[in-house]
Amino acid sequence: ERVSRRRFLTYSLASVGGFLASGILFPMVRMAVDPVLKHGEEGEFVKVGTVDEFNDVPKEVPFTKPVKDGWYETEEKLTAWIMKDENGDILALSPICTHLGCTVNWEGGGNENRFFCPCHFGLYYKNGLNVPNTPPPEPLQKYEVKIEGNDVYLGPLQPNPVTE
Numbered sequence: 001e002r003v004s005r006r007r008f009l010t011y012s013l014a015s016v017g018g019f020l021a022s023g024i025l026f027p028m029v030r031m032a033v034d035p036v037l038k039h040g041e042e043g044e045f046v047k048v049g050t051v052d053e054f055n056d057v058p059k060e061v062p063f064t065k066p067v068k069d070g071w072y073e074t075e076e077k078l079t080a081w082i083m084k085d086e087n088g089d090i091l092a093l094s095p096i097c098t099h100l101g102c103t104v105n106w107e108g109g110g111n112e113n114r115f116f117c118p119c120h121f122g123l124y125y126k127n128g129l130n131v132p133n134t135p136p137p138e139p140l141q142k143y144e145v146k147i148e149g150n151d152v153y154l155g156p157l158q159p160n161p162v163t164e
């Protein structure tokens with residue numbers, strides 16, 4: 001009776017140990033084999049709608065993007081102001097003010113045809129260019145856009161090289 005109980009305990013400890021080892025070793029092996037996962041998947045594109053959902057008035061679109069860091073997976077909550085530009089191409093701007101990082105609003109604070117940042121009264125034109133003599137030092141960043149069929153996908157943020 002005592003012996004079998006001890007043997008049972010030994011088996012249990014061994015399997016717990018094996019379970020813990022696999023939990024630690026497997027992600028280590030995975031990270032070693034797949035260095036892309038280790039640094040997150042920055043090039044990933046996320047579907048945010050279809051081309052005909054957008055027109056020349058910027059529309060606020062929240063979306064989530066999966067983020068992987070090794071074996072840890074989570075998601076990042078993001079927002080884009082999406083519109084069609086004068087050529088009919090999709091333009092997706094970041095809402096993060098380039099002054100100190102507040103969130104800009106389309107036609108906020110009674111400003112027609114401008115993005116407005118309420119923190120220090122920053123203004124941007126519709127294409128994201130910062131209005132001179134307001135606090136923002138640079139244009140709003142834009143998301144890389146990919147169209148597949150009728151679907152709109154957003155990728156990583158990039159500088160927005162617009163000029164007046």
Ligand code: FES
Binds near residue numbers: 101
């Ligand atoms: Fe937007 Fe200062 S953070 S104007």
